[in-house]
Amino acid sequence: MNESKENPFTPGAGLKPPYLGGRDAVIDKMFRRSLDRTLQGCPSPKDIVIYGPRGVGKTCLISVVEDTLKSMHETQPTRIKNRIRVVPLTAGDLRSEADIEIQLISLFGQSFWKKFIPEKAEINLLPLSVLYERKTTPFSQVREEFAKRSQRTPVVITIDEAHTLNPEIFTAISNHSAMIRKAGGALTVIFSGKPHLLYMASDSGASFGDRFEKLDIALLDAKATIDVIRIPFSKHGIDVDEEVLTNIANDTQGYPHFAQIWGERLWEQCRKTGRSRIRSSDYTGAFDEVREERKLLYGSRYRLWKGRDEALLQRINERLRALNTLPSETGVKSIIKEELIGQGRDADTFDEVFDKMIESDYVWQPQGQDAMSFSLPSFVSHIAEIGSQA
Ligand SMILES: Nc1ncnc2c1ncn2[C@@H]1O[C@H](COP(=O)(O)OP(=O)(O)OP(=O)(O)O)[C@@H](O)[C@H]1O
Ligand SMILES: [Mg+2]
Known part of the structure; x- marks a missing residue:
């Protein structure tokens, strides 16, 4: 193998993997149940909630969906007439009701916020530092204007780490979104977070069942795990022996984070040997290091349980x-x-x-x-x- 090639595997929180395995069905559901209608400039029936345990791939799934949405205008011009506005946020951007209002107001740019923000307020072009002062116009007018504009430029807002939102803020976002859609707007909000996002949301008083398409992100099956390793290597002209692939599928038990650790370590093995084939001896050579990394990861979870x-x-x-x-x-x-x-x-x-x-x-x-x-x-x-x- 050529020494200068950079290791493509990405064992780390939120990093987009070289190949996203086993998520076609869930992505398809996101489009069918909500995004497809939004992309056509029509109100979709529901927002989306994605939930699953830590490291199972929520953040990188939404990154891949964001990339797909951003490029659809070019890649699928017959399906998508207008460019889509994709707004990636995390829970930290939305700490108060005013934060939500600012995000919604600043989204369509100057011509939009000038309508709603008084002249005397100082405006910095970075949306997060907009000094927003409530005008006497009710926020429902912002939503109506938003609805109109989104019919021409559909909007998808993603909110990662949504389980850390204050439940009241979660409810407020979901209410704004529902009201914008009711006014004919083309908006989908994708919330993603750990499993207690569901518990938090049902406690928040929103009529949860009707408003959200809930999609769980579970462990990968063996075939998807194998693809996660095999495909990136094969793109670089490297074959991986079946036995190694089966061993990795068994060892990771479908946890994508571990698959990335395996990929990274095997890449290093390959670099050392200079061969373009990965065999059992490479697997054995990487085994102890992979185990070590895994122990560190479990340690951080186990430490929550003391005494x-x-x-x-x-x-x-x-x-x-x-x-x-x-x-x-x-x-x-x-x-x-x-x-x-x-x-x-x-x-x-x-x-x-x-x-x-x-x-x-x-x-x-x-x-x-x-x-x-x-x-x-x-x-x-x-x-x-x-x-x-x-
Ligand atoms: N479907 C997948 N295919 C390949 N690799 C994946 C897949 N899903 C996740 N990964 C890899 O697993 C690791 C964890 O992914 P990610 O950070 O997206 O998980 P998460 O569910 O958002 O975790 P957290 O709960 O800590 O936020 C990353 O290294 C990512 O590249
Ligand atoms: Mg994440």
Whole structure:
């Protein structure tokens, strides 16, 4: 292999991978259920909520969708008449109602905000530093004007890390979006975040079921994991032995972050050997380093469980692992209560423990099933390993 080639794999938060595996079906759903109508300049029925455990690929999925949307005007001129305005935001950009209003007002540029922002307000062209002062005109007028303009220039706003939004802000964004669509606007907001985005949203009072297309992002299947490794290598003229691909699919258990770590390490192996084929010996050569990286990652999740909580997690893990299928949320909460009582603790704190389970990517609830699932099967084995060493 040519030494100067840069490693294409991207093991890191939010980095776009060289090949996005296994997400065609979910991208297709995003278009069918909402984006297609918005792109035609029509109001779509719903905003989109994407949720899944940490590192499963929410951020890079929305980056890929953003890129697709930005280029559609050129790549699919028969399907898309007008350029689409894509606005990538994160929860940090939206801390107050005024932030939302500023984002909506500044989106269509000077001719738009001049209508709504008083002359005396100082305006810096960076939308985030617009000094906005409420005019006496009600915000509904901004929404109506927004609706009109978006019919010509459809708007897609993405909000990553949306689980960290204040629930009131989440509701306010969703209300503005619904009102703009009601006025005929072509706007889709894509919220993405960790699984408790769902819990937060249902607590926020928005009529959740009707307003959002909820799409879960789960682990990859073996074929997609193999593609994530095989395709980028083959683009550089490097073959990967079937046995290595199968081993990686088994080892990562569908976690895309680990697949990127494997890709990066195998690339290094390949650089060392100078060969254009990856075989078992390369896999074995990279194995310890991959394990080391994985331990670091689990460590950061496990550290959320300290003292009595660590013992509690160990007990719960033992019980859940013994089951063929995990119970529903209510069932998991009953187990937590029993174990809290077993530890002589207040059983009423079960909700906090449950939240921590979600937060630390121990369990989550994929869409359309009552039973909960382990977020990351190999993390579960890691917990058990620590337990057996104690
Ligand atoms: N479908 C995929 N195909 C290939 N690589 C992927 C895929 N999804 C994610 N990755 C890789 O996995 C890693 C984590 O992805 P990403 O940061 O998008 O996850 P996330 O769900 O947003 O995580 P977090 O919850 O921490 O924000 C990155 O290295 C990314 O390149
Ligand atoms: Mg992310």
